[in-house]
Amino acid sequence: MENNEVYNDLNRFSHKTWVEISDSELERMSIQDLNKRIRHLSKGKKQAFRKRRRILKNRKYALKCRRKGSIETMDIAKQNKVLQQEIDRVAKELKRVMNERDEFKLKCSRLSEILSAKQRSSTQRIRLEGKLKPRPKNTCLTNISEK
Amino acid sequence: MENNEVYNDLNRFSHKTWVEISDSELERMSIQDLNKRIRHLSKGKKQAFRKRRRILKNRKYALKCRRKGSIETMDIAKQNKVLQQEIDRVAKELKRVMNERDEFKLKCSRLSEILSAKQRSSTQRIRLEGKLKPRPKNTCLTNISEK
DNA sequence: TTGATGAGTCAGCAC
């Protein structure tokens, strides 16, 4: 018995016909090629070859299936990390912009303050210069309330 | 043969000793209890019982293992959704605050404009009233540069 | 011994 390759036990005791196919070869082989190779074997042996081929195929499928699953899981875990980083980034940006907003807001109120102070002093000046008569006390309000 | 429960094939042909344990019972049973129950059996039959018990246990372990895996995957997928929602929320907030900031900024520049206009007109007025002499042209700069 | 898990096998579904 040749042992240059993994051989097929199924044919060990076949005296007339002899077919030897390695696992990797059998697994890669098309069903047509296999049929040619085992054409002259008995029905049972043919079935045995096909079954072995199916098992070898299934082995690969199972491996692939498992890998696919774990890759998918790892992918969404990675995606999680990316999303978390994005949250950190946006939250930081938010903080920065809130500070800017608060500073502008403060600046606004200071400018308003200065402006209204100027307004008051200007009115005062004009009034003193006689360009504007002092407003009568409570004119409007008393008129309305006493009416 | 009783068929009121799943029975134990292993003992079908035992003529002297007879032990019948259902799968669920065998799986739940402690190893001590099992040993008591099968005390009088042959060594081979004892081993067969223990082996069946181990297989039943393993079946449960495998089930649990598979469920654990899929639950973990689902959990991180859920986590992904939550994170995405958080991003949307923070991004929206960021947009809102940016708008506020821009409005305050604009308001600031308008107030500044008004204020500097007032400043100019006030300076002009004072100058016209003779309280402030017109500034000589290029005094400082020419003095320095011509020195 | 118990529990968990990767890998191989099989059943069964979908194409």
Add this chain to the structure above:
DNA sequence: GTGCTGACTCATCAA
């Protein structure tokens, strides 16, 4: 037939 996947079995590791 082919490929995929859930469930089972087994080998093997850790506790």
